Amino acid sequence: MVKAAYVHIPFCEQICHYCDFNKFLLEGQPVDDYLEAMDLEMKRLVHQKAPEPIETIYIGGGTPTALNGEQLKKMLDSVKENLAPIHPDVEFTVEANPSVTDRKKLDILKNAGVNRLSIGVQAFQDDLLVALNRNHRQKDVWKMIEQAKSAGFENISIDLMFGLPGQTLEMFKQSVQHALQLQVPHISAYSLQVEKQTVFYIKDKKGQLSLPGEDHESEMFEYLIDTLKSNGFSQYEISNFGKKGYESRHNLVYWKNEEYYGIGAGAHGYINNQRYENNKPLPHYIKKVNEGDLPQRLVNELTRSEQMEEEVYLGLRKMEGVNKSVFHQKYGIQIEQIFHDQINKLVKEELLINDEGHIRLTQKGLFLGNEVFQEFVGVI
Structure with missing residues (x-):
């Protein structure tokens, strides 16, 4: 049964040095053609396997809120129309970047039924944000959280990172304390993974990346766990902490090894025991859809053994196991x-x-x- 959907918007105004997700600089890209192609892909996916009432929708990227207001509304309307029926208690999440998400866009999201925001903060030190090539600064985070709450959003998650180049334990402690001061009900925290095809990977190969080391990284993780727990957060998954009732229902779909649609360039999905990955380059993705096909580049039908293995190692990410x-x-x-x-x-x-x-x-x-x-x- 398909009760969840992930929608990928691969456009960014700036490329972060650690990011290996499928993404493209926004300027000069065929954004409207891409949104039309996604609309067609959704129609074909639900024709292939009709959804149960959709219980979680997650729009990620890239930077979904890098779209202009008209494009954002068009995309949200397309998602709601094509993925119907949508459960009345749906968790509807959109990733948002503090530098490009103003009050007007927040109102568009709210009016479209979005009820959860996932905000990429990563750190609260401006020099670290510069090193990551993020295009927001600490003051932008405070402003966006204030605007989001004013627009009526209560279910807000922020992302933090640890093990960053030049990051000390004290700096991470400061970021955690700032996160608590924001009074949001969900915090995700991830250790830096130096992935291929990133600026950090190139720097690391050249010996130009000064990382804290495993011991310091473990100290940061331990501090995170203890501090959030003492402030009323439950660690329900290795990297995720939520106040009661604010756990990410969409991410739990992944860890429970359940089916979901993956929509957009480079998106991954899981339907009928098949894991698939869509074409990554925009021209290939759009062309494939316009030719009347699903844009799936790789399709892997899992054996029964593989399904059982995934059930275990994905499930072990949850604290309940x-x-x-x-x-x-x-x-x-x-x-x-x-x-x-x-x-x-x-x-x-x-x-x-x-x-x-x-x-x-x-x-x-x-x-x-x-x-x-x-x-x-x-x-x-």
Whole structure:
């Protein structure tokens, strides 16, 4: 059953030095042609597999709010029309950048039914923001949060990053404290991953990237967990913290290994046990759609073994872990019958807890998540 949709807007006014998502500088791009192509793609996707009432919509990028007001409204209207029926209690999220999201755009979002904002803050030190090649500054964050609340948004999430070049523990502590002062109900925090095809990757190869190191990064993560917990946030997933009732329902779709539409250039989707990736270059994406096809570049039909492996390593990202009963209902077999050796090994290493109802990470396992997940890949 498809109850979720991710929509990708790949345009940015400035390219961040760490970002490896599919994105293009906005100026000179065929934005209107792209929005028309997305409209057609959505029509074909829902014809291929009709949705249940859609419960979560997430519009990401890129920078969705880099679109002008008319384009933004057109895109939102297209999403609502094509993805109907939409559940009356839908979680409707749009990523927003403080530098390009003014009150007029916030009103457009609110009037279109958007009820959750995800704001890319990353840090509260202007020199760090410059190093990341972000085009907002600390003052822009405070202004946007104030405007968003004034426009009627209550469900607001901000993103932070740690392990950044030149970032000290004290700087990260300061960012966390500023985030708390904003009084938003959800905070996501991610460690920097130096990815290929980014400016940081090139600098790292040249020895020009001064990173804090794993020990300092762990200290930042530990401070984050302790501080947010003491301020009423629940860590419901490795990188995500929410006040009660404000957990990201869309991201939980991914971690519960459920189906979702992926719409737009470079978007990923999961339908009928098939994971797919759309064409990334804009001309290829638009051309493919205009020829009457779905713009899917890669389609991988998961075997039953791959589905079970994904169920485990995605589910372990949640603090509640993998529900044994749900696993049995989905696959008709007990999880211990498939992954007995892996589970026992990780329990002995104090990285997993195996109780009556769930398998989940220990506190130690939180800091070594990737190593834990790797144990469940390619073992069946």
